[in-house]
Amino acid sequence: MTNKRVTVIGAAAIPCGRLQTPPESNLRLQEHEVLAGCVLDAIAHAGIGKEAIDAMVFCHPRPYTEQLYFGTFMANYLRLATDGVVMEVVGNGMTGGLAFDQAAQMIETGKADVALALGVNFETAVASAEHMNRSMRATGDVAFHTPFGFTPISWYAMDAMRYMHETGATRAQIASVAVKNRRHAALNPLAQYREAVTLDDVLAQRPIVEPFGLYEVPPRSDGAACIVLASEEFARNLDRPYARLLGRGFHHEGAHQISEVPSDMIGFNAAVRAGNRAYQEAGVTAQDIDFAELYAPCTIVEVLVSEALGLTRRGEGAAQAAAGETALGGRMPICTSGGLIARGHPPFITPLYSFVEVFEQLTHHAGERQVPNATIGMAACELGNYNAALVHILEAAA
Numbered sequence: 001m002t003n004k005r006v007t008v009i010g011a012a013a014i015p016c017g018r019l020q021t022p023p024e025s026n027l028r029l030q031e032h033e034v035l036a037g038c039v040l041d042a043i044a045h046a047g048i049g050k051e052a053i054d055a056m057v058f059c060h061p062r063p064y065t066e067q068l069y070f071g072t073f074m075a076n077y078l079r080l081a082t083d084g085v086v087m088e089v090v091g092n093g094m095t096g097g098l099a100f101d102q103a104a105q106m107i108e109t110g111k112a113d114v115a116l117a118l119g120v121n122f123e124t125a126v127a128s129a130e131h132m133n134r135s136m137r138a139t140g141d142v143a144f145h146t147p148f149g150f151t152p153i154s155w156y157a158m159d160a161m162r163y164m165h166e167t168g169a170t171r172a173q174i175a176s177v178a179v180k181n182r183r184h185a186a187l188n189p190l191a192q193y194r195e196a197v198t199l200d201d202v203l204a205q206r207p208i209v210e211p212f213g214l215y216e217v218p219p220r221s222d223g224a225a226c227i228v229l230a231s232e233e234f235a236r237n238l239d240r241p242y243a244r245l246l247g248r249g250f251h252h253e254g255a256h257q258i259s260e261v262p263s264d265m266i267g268f269n270a271a272v273r274a275g276n277r278a279y280q281e282a283g284v285t286a287q288d289i290d291f292a293e294l295y296a297p298c299t300i301v302e303v304l305v306s307e308a309l310g311l312t313r314r315g316e317g318a319a320q321a322a323a324g325e326t327a328l329g330g331r332m333p334i335c336t337s338g339g340l341i342a343r344g345h346p347p348f349i350t351p352l353y354s355f356v357e358v359f360e361q362l363t364h365h366a367g368e369r370q371v372p373n374a375t376i377g378m379a380a381c382e383l384g385n386y387n388a389a390l391v392h393i394l395e396a397a398a
Contacts, residue, residue: 010045102117179198184328194338287310
């Protein structure tokens with residue numbers, strides 16, 4: 001069995017926002033048409049034709065998508081025959097990362113020279129009550145969490161309260177993450193919320209779950225994205241910049257959301273272990289990372305994940321964010337795309353947007369938000385209250 005090097009040679013996405021049209025609309029925006037446009041843009045960006053594609057790994061669409069067997073439907077719509085695989089993967093917020101991971105494995109094992117990781121997420125025209133039941137309330141233990149109204153945002157709110165209690169961090173320091181991400185999003189044409197906000201603006205928002213206000217939790221978002229992966233042999237022949245996959249790490253704690261077994265609720269052990277494995281495989285350390293795209297639905301999650309991955313010091317992530325260390329121009333830029341709370345959060349494909357940002361940064365096509373001399377970048381995604389984490393490290397290649 002071969003063990004080929006994996007690269008990213010192209011990427012495309014639509015701006016996050018409210019795009020889904022209600023079923024009763026006279027003219028409806030179709031998910032497959034939007035995603036097909038992303039595919040065409042991505043392969044054009046890569047400088048290849050669709051006949052080069054050997055495999056397609058789709059993010060399973062949201063339950064609101066009428067078309068079942070979506071991946072094979074898309075293969076037909078694109079008139080794209082493949083010898084590798086056409087499949088869908090699902091893993092809640094980790095879905096986009098798993099799609100990328102599976103596409104990479106197709107290349108590593110020699111089953112494909114070119115593979116797509118792609119997906120579309122439409123959800124914003126669905127009634128709030130239905131969306132809450134399908135995407136929030138029932139993700140926890142339906143016998144243990146759901147009857148008490150326990151949702152992911154409330155878990156993260158408890159993390160924030162615990163973090164402030166243990167570290168002495170302030171509410172304002174945590175809220176500064178939202179200010180920083182809005183500033184980044186203002187430079188990103190794919191971002192849903194591009195208006196700058198001040199710290200006073202963030203702190204003045206109506207409460208969602210104490211201590212979070214409106215600007216510190218993720219919006220409902222629609223989106224579509226496509227990442228083109230290829231073997232390095234294939235990428236070299238294109239004679240254009242690409243990004244090389246250096247390492248990946250995964251860990252699942254064997255717990256579902258918040259477990260009944262006591263644990264360090266702000267330690268995010270899964271991210272620690274997944275990050276260490278990714279660093280080891282890549283042959284780098286946290287100090288070698290030039291920027292990172294983190295799956296952070298709330299301000300506190302960005303703080304805790306940055307600490308777990310060694311990008312900021314334990315107990316100091318909020319303070320370092322408030323000091324500008326994690327902003328563009330700072331020591332360790334985090335979520336240069338604007339992150340989930342500003343760029344947008346179409347959940348099943350959110351990690352694909354992270355790979356779009358990493359690819360643009362490493363090929364120096366990020367425009368005004370470009371990290372100078374970016375050489376090594378990270379994309380990380382998670383499940384639940386960080387009971388699982390998946391981390392990828394990539395580097396720039398000429």
